[in-house]
Amino acid sequence: MGPDMTADAVVFDIGRVLIDWQPEEFYDRALGPDRRRTLFDAVDLYTMNAHVDRGADLHDAVEALAAAHPGWAAEIRLWRDSWLDMAQPEIPGSVRLLRALKARGVPVYALTNFGIQTFEIARAAYPFLDLFDARFVSGHLRVMKPEAEIYAILEAETGHAPERLIFTDDNADNVAAAAARGWQAHLFTGPDGWAAQLVRAGLLTEQEAAHG
Known part of the structure; x- marks a missing residue:
């Protein structure tokens, strides 16, 4: 210009x-880098977040993903319950x-x-x-x-x-x-x-x- x-x-x-806005950094602190990488490889948190950004209810989107990945349910719920710590x-x-x-x-x-x-x-x-x-x-x-x-x-x-x-x-x-x-x-x-x-x-x- x-x-x-x-x-x-x-x-x-x-x-x-x-x-x-650094979700990976938050999860590195919460889980440690190795477990965070395993989580992000196993669970598509960013696609869930895109649904929320398009108007989906945050609670419902998190609970649906947690139900689909019960072994990671507690970690997935951090995206909602500790959202401000990422932002x-x-x-x-x-x-x-x-x-x-x-x-x-x-x-x-x-x-x-x-x-x-x-x-x-x-x-x-x-x-x-x-x-x-x-x-x-x-x-x-x-x-x-x-x-x-x-x-x-x-x-x-x-x-x-x-x-x-x-x-x-x-x-x-x-x-x-x-x-x-x-x-x-x-x-x-x-x-x-x-x-x-x-x-x-x-x-x-x-x-x-x-x-x-």
Whole structure:
């Protein structure tokens, strides 16, 4: 993106952008790395999580998987009962950028693959999630990134032209899907790179984007 490109609104992914999300690290602590690897090889926890992100009930999805793998039932239930331990800590540099944009009056939106119940857990733990002008949560919409429909919903409901939206996500497929619609799309690798992109887009000054 050249320095002459500007944007009217900013769209944030949440997991691994504003809040860390590391299930393997949690299970390594809980079970030890060897047993964690055995669990993840035996039980498809990520497919279960994708169903939750698409709107399935968290409790029901966990219990169904536990019933299918009774030898791992206690470990599977940790995904629900210790969910917040997987979704932490916040990423302070990104949260500070969100607050700086909000303070300038820039419209800020969340576009996230997140379950209905898990998003409420996250909101209770991380009040900055209520700073967004609107939140587009896959569990409620029943469509997920990188499917085109979820991007189209945000465009329609916010009224912003695609080329005037600037978006960050840690997932390259999600970034590519946004870019294909004409969004200014940034692959998140850390708050510093994202800050520089926001400055280039004219949304924050160097001072506003600086750490401190």
